[in-house]
Amino acid sequence: MLRTLLDLRNYGLRAIDKDLGSVEDFYFDDRLWTVRYLVADTGNWLSGRTVLIGLEALGPPNEEDRVFPVSLTSTEVENSPGIESDLPFSLEKERELRLFFQWREYWDDEIFIQRTGYSPLGSPGFGAAEGSPPGQPANTPAAVHANPHLRSANEVQGYAIRAQDGDIGHVEDFLIREPSWEIRYLVMKTGNWLSGKKFLISPLWVQSIDWSHQALELDMTREKIEKSPEFSVGKPLTKDDEARLYDHYGKQRDWK
Numbered sequence: 001m002l003r004t005l006l007d008l009r010n011y012g013l014r015a016i017d018k019d020l021g022s023v024e025d026f027y028f029d030d031r032l033w034t035v036r037y038l039v040a041d042t043g044n045w046l047s048g049r050t051v052l053i054g055l056e057a058l059g060p061p062n063e064e065d066r067v068f069p070v071s072l073t074s075t076e077v078e079n080s081p082g083i084e085s086d087l088p089f090s091l092e093k094e095r096e097l098r099l100f101f102q103w104r105e106y107w108d109d110e111i112f113i114q115r116t117g118y119s120p121l122g123s124p125g126f127g128a129a130e131g132s133p134p135g136q137p138a139n140t141p142a143a144v145h146a147n148p149h150l151r152s153a154n155e156v157q158g159y160a161i162r163a164q165d166g167d168i169g170h171v172e173d174f175l176i177r178e179p180s181w182e183i184r185y186l187v188m189k190t191g192n193w194l195s196g197k198k199f200l201i202s203p204l205w206v207q208s209i210d211w212s213h214q215a216l217e218l219d220m221t222r223e224k225i226e227k228s229p230e231f232s233v234g235k236p237l238t239k240d241d242e243a244r245l246y247d248h249y250g251k252q253r254d255w256k
Contacts, residue, residue, distance in 0.1 A: 172188065186200070
């Protein structure tokens, strides 16, 4: 099942013993384009703290109440290690958080290990992602220990999208696949010159990302994108719809 992150924002978060608050943001890994954490807005309860809920603690949402069940107690959440509000927070902080909740350290997965030793892979479909935050020298302690591959969905929403021959729109939303939380498509909204039409772009088709200037580069022309199948919010995306999209761009279908 595919659904948009905008639809899931503001869903409630219900711990074992009380309500925690609501979903404020999502942190995703830019190497696999997979959501890793939900960011909770806890109101006045834990004000001043960034509370992360890992997918490991998340149950299927109650659609009627628009609430995610969380398999943690409020005391566990309150006593969990604090995380800085700005990305990238340190890998040590993330390790401390995952150790506290006994969640596995996903960055040791084989897909991130190269034969020459530990070397995080670049994002699918384009070159290696940045190894340090914008403006941060690569050999500083912050650059060495940070996890620059975690990105805020709230931040990337609004990034410009550039075709080969000029800007064509911006990122408006993300389509995720449940229950894996893989970001299957970026929802692109065009400018007023195309009446704000919406199109889908797979992250695998993104040629490069300029994180400093908040822009995604596509190896496609504006005309090619303009003639692609439109996306209608609220209308289920079928396999036939996806097939037409892949065929339009001449992309090999990545499903059986």
